[in-house]
Amino acid sequence: MDLVTEVRTLLNEATGVWWTDAQVYDGLNAAIIEVWGSLKWKVGTSTYNVSVGNDIVAFSDTDIMIPQFFLYNNLKQFNSNQTQLEDWSRRWKNEPPARPKWFVLWDASHFRVFPSPDASYTFTLWGVPWPTEINAGNTDLTLDAQARKAIVFRAVAHLLELTQPQLADTYMQQSVYNERRQGEQQRTQLGVNTWRLAPGVGWEIAQSGNIRLGRKYQ
Amino acid sequence: MALSDKWSLSTLRTAARRELGDPNGLFWPDAELNLYINDWQNELQSTFEFVWGTTTTTATATITLLAVAPTMLRVDAIYFKHGTSTSVNRIVPRSKTDLDAIKRAWRQDIAQDTPLVVYQDDQDTVSFWPAPTASGTLFLEYPTQLTLTSSTDTMGIPAWTRYSCKDYVGFRAFSRFGATQNQLKAARYKTKFDRQVKLFQKFYDNYMPENAAMLRPGGKFAADILNPRSIFLK
Numbered sequence: 001m002d003l004v005t006e007v008r009t010l011l012n013e014a015t016g017v018w019w020t021d022a023q024v025y026d027g028l029n030a031a032i033i034e035v036w037g038s039l040k041w042k043v044g045t046s047t048y049n050v051s052v053g054n055d056i057v058a059f060s061d062t063d064i065m066i067p068q069f070f071l072y073n074n075l076k077q078f079n080s081n082q083t084q085l086e087d088w089s090r091r092w093k094n095e096p097p098a099r100p101k102w103f104v105l106w107d108a109s110h111f112r113v114f115p116s117p118d119a120s121y122t123f124t125l126w127g128v129p130w131p132t133e134i135n136a137g138n139t140d141l142t143l144d145a146q147a148r149k150a151i152v153f154r155a156v157a158h159l160l161e162l163t164q165p166q167l168a169d170t171y172m173q174q175s176v177y178n179e180r181r182q183g184e185q186q187r188t189q190l191g192v193n194t195w196r197l198a199p200g201v202g203w204e205i206a207q208s209g210n211i212r213l214g215r216k217y218q
Numbered sequence: 219m220a221l222s223d224k225w226s227l228s229t230l231r232t233a234a235r236r237e238l239g240d241p242n243g244l245f246w247p248d249a250e251l252n253l254y255i256n257d258w259q260n261e262l263q264s265t266f267e268f269v270w271g272t273t274t275t276t277a278t279a280t281i282t283l284l285a286v287a288p289t290m291l292r293v294d295a296i297y298f299k300h301g302t303s304t305s306v307n308r309i310v311p312r313s314k315t316d317l318d319a320i321k322r323a324w325r326q327d328i329a330q331d332t333p334l335v336v337y338q339d340d341q342d343t344v345s346f347w348p349a350p351t352a353s354g355t356l357f358l359e360y361p362t363q364l365t366l367t368s369s370t371d372t373m374g375i376p377a378w379t380r381y382s383c384k385d386y387v388g389f390r391a392f393s394r395f396g397a398t399q400n401q402l403k404a405a406r407y408k409t410k411f412d413r414q415v416k417l418f419q420k421f422y423d424n425y426m427p428e429n430a431a432m433l434r435p436g437g438k439f440a441a442d443i444l445n446p447r448s449i450f451l452k
Contacts, residue, residue, distance in 0.1 A: 023236050029221060030381035034414075037378055037421045056272070062222040065378060066424050079426045082295070086308060093297060093306040105426045107361075108268035108376050128424075130222045162239065162388075165406050 002140035003028055003152060010156045010171075019159055021136065028134045031154035035147060035179055036131045037066060041186060044129025047122055048111075050100060055116040059125055061109045066128035070103050077123065078102045085114060146182035150175045224377045228369035230255050237384035238391055245398045246391050252366070258386035259364050259375055264291065265415065266422055267361035268375045277333070277354035280345040291361040293344060296336050301353035309336040309346065317347060378421060382414040 001009070007024055008014055016024070036042075046063035048070065059067055070077040080102040085092045092114065099121055100113035132141055143151065153175035160168040225233070231251050235241050263269060273287040277298060283290055299306045312335045317324045324347055332354070333346035364374040373380065388407035392400040 020236070026233060026236060026381065026384070030384075033221060033378050033381065034417060038417065040424070061376065062220070065222070066421060068424070068427060081426075090308050090310070091305070093308070094304075103426070107270035108266075108422070108425070110270070130220065133219055133221045135219060161406065161410065162237065162403070165403075 003134060003148070003155075004139040006148075006152050007155050007159070010152070011159065023159060024155070025134050025136075027155040027158040028151065030158055031151045031175070032131050032134065032141070034154060035150045035175075035182075037128065038179060039147065039182055039186065040066065040128045041147070041182075042129055042131075043126060046125045046127075048125045049120065049122050050113055050117045051120045052097070052117055055100075055114065056106050056110050056112050058110050063129065064125055064127040065130045067105075067111075067125055068127040069125075071124040071126065072099070072121070080104050080114070082112075144182065144185070146178050146185060150178035150182060153178060222377050224372045224374070225380050225383075226370050226372050227252060227255060227366040230366075230373065230380070230383050231369075233381070234384050234387040234391075237388055250394075251387060251391070254387045254390040255383060256366050257390065258383050259366065259373060261386065262375050262379055262382075262415070262418070263361070263364050266375075266418065267291070268422075269362050269364060270294075271360060271362040273358045273360075275356050275358070277346070277350045277356045279329070279349035280339070280343055281356070282343050284342060287358060287360060289362045290358075291363050293338075293358060293360050295359045296344070297357040297359075298333060298346075298350070299355045299357070300331055301355070306357070307332065309333055311335075312337050312347075376421075379414075379418060382411060382418075385411040385414060 004021075004024055007028060008019075011019055011024075013019055044064060046060045048057070048059055050057050069079055078101055081104050085102070085104065089095075093116075095115045097118035098115045099119075100115060100117055100123075102114040104112040104114065106112040132138060134141070141151075153171045157168045157171035157175060160171065231248060232241075234251055234255065235243070235246075238246060240246055271287065271289065273290075275281065275286045283293055296309045296311075297306050298309050312320075314337055317335065317337060321327075327348045329349040329351040331351055333348060333350050335347040336344050337347065338344050362374075365371075366373065385407050389404050389411055392398065392404035392407065
């Protein structure tokens with residue numbers, strides 16, 4: 001059963017009479033973005049090109065939903081931020097151009113690279129890719145069972161908000177439960193080794209949901 | 219269409235109408251929904267500052283911010299390049315109270331080639347200390363104000379926020395006095411939107427996550443950098 005049919009089953013409406021197809025797609029797509037962005041179980045890449053003299057460069061926000069780090073010739077580059085640049089030197093802008101090694105998130109679609117490029121370079125940006133949209137031509141996604149339930153219940157919660165808010169709350173609670181279960185499932189993959197690793201730190205907790213070896217998810 | 223598409227005002231309005239069950243605009247006219255949609259975008263932009271801009275202008279002792287950059291939400295960093303130099307420096311932001319503490323007679327200082335401090339006289343103007351003497355260039359960086367005017371204008375904030383527009387518009391539409399007012403629904407949509415905002419914080423924190431802690435303003439480390447102790451001991 002595809003996602004659209006599953007949602008329509010819960011709504012007890014096989015064809016669009018009260019809830020049009022467009023409404024069902026909206027509910028599902030909103031739910032997919034929320035669950036996908038929270039759990040981040042996929043990674044993707046995109047090329048990131050910089051050229052001489054341009055130190056604020058847009059990344060492809062149609063390829064990558066949540067950018068996370070850069071590679072250059074498979075070497076990880078340094079994530080940094082504006083405060084650290086200022087801390088290093090108030091005259092950081094005067095550093096001679098070179099191959100950028102530090103990347104600062106400048107706004108939601110641009111990075112500031114440092115030092116300013118002395119030539120054209122191509123980096124690989126890694127991050128969470130966009131999920132596929134649900135529409136008339138694509139009514140399903142490949143998902144594991146917990147993620148699928150989290151998305152379906154959340155979509156139904158969105159759709160029932162206007163007319164049956166208490167039932168919407170119930171479905172939202174169920175969605176949160178399934179989302180949590182999916183997170184636990186991610187954490188316990190390769191679980192035997194996680195006990196030997198050092199405890200996680202603040203930034204690991206902040207990005208909870210990423211697949212990695214680390215603390216046991218609670 | 220893809221989930222990465224930034225919706226136009228028209229598409230946002232259509233999605234909001236689907237949520238309100240008013241596809242033909244019988245209860246809420248376009249102009250009203252356009253207002254709510256713009257408020258939605260402004261709300262998220264002012265909360266997260268998703269979109270930034272830059273402007274270059276000639277250095278003078280005082281500049282009027284909105285004359286230099288009409289879409290500026292607030293000024294953030296200002297860099298200065300002297301006319302005959304290639305050196306570019308960040309001008310340190312300080313309050314007038316700081317300047318009074320650093321040097322009581324700071325207002326009497328004569329102009330010099332490179333200003334050291336930028337301070338804000340009021341919401342619209344910033345000034346430099348000491349005032350710059352010769353020609354110089356200022357580079358300003360700032361979060362911008364966003365406006366959706368025509369139906370084809372697209373949202374500036376990330377595409378992953380687009381469905382929260384329906385919740386914000388639902389909150390505002392059901393709040394408005396009139397036959398369609400429904401305080402319960404308005405309150406629920408407001409709560410739902412607030413939940414989305416918390417989720418967006420999580421999404422944005424995960425951009426370049428190794429620096430998530432440093433991106434939070436007001437931390438002791440950040441404060442120490444902005445207000446180095448040596449300045450106050452002079």
